[in-house]
Amino acid sequence: MRLPISLMSIASVAVLAMTAMAAPADDFKAAYAKAEAASKQSAALKTQWTTTVATLKAAKAAADAGKFDEAVTLAKEAEVLAEASIAQGRDEQGAWKDRVIR
Amino acid sequence: MLRKLLFLSVMMLAAVRPALAADLADPKAEFKAFRDYFTSRFPKVPLDDFVNGPYSMDEGLRKQWQEIEEFPPYEFAVDKGKEMFAKPFANGKTYADCFPNGGIGIRQNYPYFDTKSGQVITLELALNQCREQNGEKPFSYTKDDMAALTAYMAFTSRGKRFDIKIPDDPRALAAYRKGEEYFYTRRGQLNFSCASCHVQSAGNHIRTEVLAPALGIMAAMPIYRSEWSGMGTTSRRFTSCNSQVRATPLPPQDELYRDVEYFLTYMGNGLPVSGPGARP
Numbered sequence: 001m002r003l004p005i006s007l008m009s010i011a012s013v014a015v016l017a018m019t020a021m022a023a024p025a026d027d028f029k030a031a032y033a034k035a036e037a038a039s040k041q042s043a044a045l046k047t048q049w050t051t052t053v054a055t056l057k058a059a060k061a062a063a064d065a066g067k068f069d070e071a072v073t074l075a076k077e078a079e080v081l082a083e084a085s086i087a088q089g090r091d092e093q094g095a096w097k098d099r100v101i102r
Numbered sequence: 103m104l105r106k107l108l109f110l111s112v113m114m115l116a117a118v119r120p121a122l123a124a125d126l127a128d129p130k131a132e133f134k135a136f137r138d139y140f141t142s143r144f145p146k147v148p149l150d151d152f153v154n155g156p157y158s159m160d161e162g163l164r165k166q167w168q169e170i171e172e173f174p175p176y177e178f179a180v181d182k183g184k185e186m187f188a189k190p191f192a193n194g195k196t197y198a199d200c201f202p203n204g205g206i207g208i209r210q211n212y213p214y215f216d217t218k219s220g221q222v223i224t225l226e227l228a229l230n231q232c233r234e235q236n237g238e239k240p241f242s243y244t245k246d247d248m249a250a251l252t253a254y255m256a257f258t259s260r261g262k263r264f265d266i267k268i269p270d271d272p273r274a275l276a277a278y279r280k281g282e283e284y285f286y287t288r289r290g291q292l293n294f295s296c297a298s299c300h301v302q303s304a305g306n307h308i309r310t311e312v313l314a315p316a317l318g319i320m321a322a323m324p325i326y327r328s329e330w331s332g333m334g335t336t337s338r339r340f341t342s343c344n345s346q347v348r349a350t351p352l353p354p355q356d357e358l359y360r361d362v363e364y365f366l367t368y369m370g371n372g373l374p375v376s377g378p379g380a381r382p
Binding site: 043046047048049050051052053081084085088089092095096097099100101102 | 126127132135136139282283286287288289290291293295297301345348349350352358
């Protein structure tokens with residue numbers, strides 16, 4: 001059996017559209033998971049920044065509103081903030097001793 | 103010869119540098135250095151006046167404060183705390199049963215290191231332990247009930263001089279060191295330590311506020327803050343300081359916060375209790 005060409009075209013367009021929709025959502029999930037993991041690590045190290053938490057929350061809100069490009073950007077920003085706070089904690093280990101009043 | 107001298111110089115520097123950077127003095131020596139730093143930097147401020155925080159640093163603020171003290175905004179908290187303190191628990195006992203000297207005039211001895219449990223016990227923690235031992239639910243460490251109780255207890259101790267001890271127990275020294283580390287460690291997106299504001303910038307303005315010196319900073323707790331339009335406990339002060347530098351605060355009365363309180367109050371030994379206080 002052969003499908004009419006017009007029906008095949010419509011189906012192809014629909015599949016492409018669904019793929020196009022799914023890709024940003026998947027991108028967001030991946031970016032969010034990385035950011036969330038880094039944020040949890042910074043919390044465990046007691047070096048977390050409030051801005052990391054707020055940016056993660058904003059990323060989730062953007063994704064919930066279907067704004068996936070914005071959500072991915074925010075998730076990546078949150079990951080950078082989390083990584084920076086972890087680096088800060090690492091740099092401060094021992095550095096505080098130089099500031100003690102002597 | 104020149105090479106030998108150069109080699110010797112490098113070796114000497116290598117030997118000296120860690121001693122300068124890493125070796126910490128014992129708490130008694132640090133206490134002296136801490137006090138000397140502030141008294142040298144602010145030679146016109148009488149030692150006991152450091153407990154008045156920003157008012158010891160700024161004449162204009164001091165005048166405002168003296169007028170505020172005619173009708174102190176913390177007075178209601180003291181009255182409420184007095185009532186709460188006397189009211190028996192469901193089992194008939196009161197807070198007085200949990201504390202030395204019936205809880206009156208003892209603020210200057212808190213926090214202390216408890217060698218039985220191996221941890222720092224602050225007044226706020228002791229009050230909630232008392233409640234739980236008597237079958238009552240603990241209060242929030244940041245809300246008005248805790249602020250009222252500690253305000254009353256501080257009020258009964260006014261003028262008494264802080265006498266925080268570090269017992270001969272390695273765990274007590276470790277708690278002091280952890281508190282010291284927290285105090286001097288930079289955190290938050292703004293990259294500030296407690297010392298950034300209260301040592302390096304003490305007496306300076308941050309927006310409209312004058313930063314209090316770290317020396318004697320615990321003496322006025324709890325405080326009525328105009329900014330909060332209400333009373334605030336030590337726990338509230340610590341968590342809000344962290345938030346202000348964009349660091350996620352620890353849970354109130356976290357072990358680290360208690361260690362910071364231990365370190366800071368020890369640094370204020372010999373200064374009089376001035377709490378409850380009023381701050382902008």
